[in-house]
Amino acid sequence: MIEVKNIFKSFDGKQILSDINAVFEAGKTNLIIGQSGSGKTVLVKCIVGLFSPDSGQVLYNNRNLHGMKNSEVRLLRSEIGMLFQGSALFDSMSVLENVMFPLTIFSKESTKAKLDRAHFCLERVNLKGVDNLLPSEISGGMQKRVAIARAIALNPKYLICDEPNSGLDPKTSLLIDELISDITAEYQITTIINTHDMNSVMGIGENIIFINKGIKEWTGTKEGIFNSSNKTLNEFVFASDLFRKVKEAENFAQSQEG
């Protein structure tokens, strides 16, 4: 479980996050949603320790990340898998070498065991026959899957995803969402996904936090979104015609049942 308590963060005097409190449970896909510039990425970077908050705590199973010694942070980070918006695969390494990388650095197992683990992770994300290709030689969706394979190589306890569907077509986005959701349930990982893709929210959002202008405005489940009276959340969620019509249909069905 990851818990953030009273997180404040500002850059050059501009307040980006104000008093953010949230609990991200293990075995669930926890989503942070909000408009571009709302502070989602800053919050995620505070959670993983790439940014230090001005005040507040980030607790990993009750261990405060920002109060740890360097050696403890290093150990904790080996328990975190992160999926970046642009995949962040190492350009100079092949697909297999990318997945092997965390194992090479941290695992003390034999080379064969590491190779087996890397192949298992690649198969888990449904990738075969791409071991020796460079990241630039595979599609964006495949790059995301390689990044997921790399993120789970060390059996992480925590999986953090920064806009995993960015730049992907709806069908591939769905595949990535399902993959993350399946892996989360299978390994009981604490997963945090930062997204503004409403398809993801409706598909895999088990615990959703809505951030607006650096303030946590709403928290709940995907079912709760339809019944929420929060004006800003409704403006954000139902900005597209499609979701407006889905809500109308939902309301109509409820009135018929009533």
Add this chain to the structure above:
Amino acid sequence: MILDALHRFGEYVLLIYRTLTWPDRWSVFVRQTFREITKLGVDSIGIVLIISLFTGAVICLQMTMNIRSLFIPAYAVGMSTRDILFLEFSSTIMCLILAGKVGSNIASEIGTMRVTEQIDALEIMGVNSANFLILPKIVALMVFIPVLVIFSNFFGIIGGYIVATFTDIITVAKYEYGIQSYYKEFYIWYSIIKSIVFAFIISTVASYFGYYAKGGALQVGKASTNSVVISSVIILLFDVILTHILLQ
């Protein structure tokens, strides 16, 4: 501007402090270092060879034309060609050229890794990204640039030899006599010592500009240009300092 310069110097020192630690995995470090030696060093042999050969030839030609006098012996051409190559060209000028070729390569590679979040990915994994990325480059250049400098000395001398062989402005015998006259072994060491210091400057300054690059492709290009300009200026400054210390 002064505050900005001090801020940057502080960042540079902190980066070097983070870089100069024991590697997480020695096997990975050794492999990375050999890769860097190949990529940054061995791949530069061609350009070093060509530039040194032609520069040696030109120095020999110019010396012949400029010191043509009854009072100066002809072998002085070989001697001065050798000393110019050993004392200044092969160490300083060659390192300035390498600051352009190798330095821009390092800055753009690390800069691209920064803007595509590859460095963040390393940090999240608990890897000391500065140590992992920069230390192999520093070691590779400090090991291999002196080798390039020795190549440069040798091929520069050969350039002069070619001029002596194929023209009639100086005989081969006098050129050969000249390059052996008043030879001081310390000049070789002087050029090697300078090249080791310059290798450190090239690798660390270029890495600094790449590591702190922000934005996109444009900023990476700018970081690459800045690294070449700043490392060239620092090399020239240290050239004066080292010459003063080592030759006085």
